[in-house]
Amino acid sequence: MTTLQQQARALGDPTRHRIFRHIADADEPVTVAELTALLDLNHNAIRQHLAKLVDAGLVSESTAPPGGPGRPRLIYTVDPAADSRWGVTGPYERLSLLLAEIIRTGDTAVEVGRRAGRAQPARRTGTDPVADIVEAMAREGFDPEIRRQGDRVDVILRNCPFESTALADPGTVCALHLGLAEGLASGTDGIEVEELTPTDPRRPRCRLHLRIELPRATRDEES
Numbered sequence: 001m002t003t004l005q006q007q008a009r010a011l012g013d014p015t016r017h018r019i020f021r022h023i024a025d026a027d028e029p030v031t032v033a034e035l036t037a038l039l040d041l042n043h044n045a046i047r048q049h050l051a052k053l054v055d056a057g058l059v060s061e062s063t064a065p066p067g068g069p070g071r072p073r074l075i076y077t078v079d080p081a082a083d084s085r086w087g088v089t090g091p092y093e094r095l096s097l098l099l100a101e102i103i104r105t106g107d108t109a110v111e112v113g114r115r116a117g118r119a120q121p122a123r124r125t126g127t128d129p130v131a132d133i134v135e136a137m138a139r140e141g142f143d144p145e146i147r148r149q150g151d152r153v154d155v156i157l158r159n160c161p162f163e164s165t166a167l168a169d170p171g172t173v174c175a176l177h178l179g180l181a182e183g184l185a186s187g188t189d190g191i192e193v194e195e196l197t198p199t200d201p202r203r204p205r206c207r208l209h210l211r212i213e214l215p216r217a218t219r220d221e222e223s
């Protein structure tokens with residue numbers, strides 16, 4: 001587990017601080033090539049700075065959807081658990097906004113979660129809507145893992161971004177998470193969120209159960 005001191009040391013370098021701010025302010029995931037052009041540094045130097053930001057828990061590294069021949073590109077976003085003191089919206093700031101919306105509107109936690117899910121920036125691969133949902137859940141800090149069996153998919157949520165609040169009020173937090181998943185699924189074709197099976201947030205292995213509406217040709221082949 002990283003500490004605030006580790007993060008402060010990582011951001012103490014002016015180049016790394018500039019890289020972090022650029023990633024935090026970007027509307028889309030950032031590539032090494034983009035940072036290379038921005039800072040006029042070579043790829044190896046950029047990768048070394050990014051590795052320190054990833055190790056400090058400030059930046060997340062993932063692989064972009066395939067876009068042609070060659071190896072997929074690495075892309076970088078702000079780690080969803082990054083502390084708000086570094087000028088980003090931390091997990092508990094996100095939670096406070098959701099709870100405030102529940103109080104202000106009188107809507108249920110599931111309804112507020114759905115709106116938050118529908119408002120997520122669209123980053124659709126166009127080929128795998130389950131992967132789109134999982135990628136969005138990863139951006140929220142759930143550390144998801146996919147398990148597929150036919151038209152059924154379980155998404156294992158291996159981290160709870162609101163752990164301490166979930167211990168105090170699991171009903172509200174789990175309802176927000178269910179609504180978030182339903183809102184994300186509403187932007188895809190043929191995916192239904194059936195339920196969320198919660199576990200102890202200190203040892204999270206919550207299961208998000210999805211059902212995929214298979215194309216008729218696929219259903220006929222499997223029957």
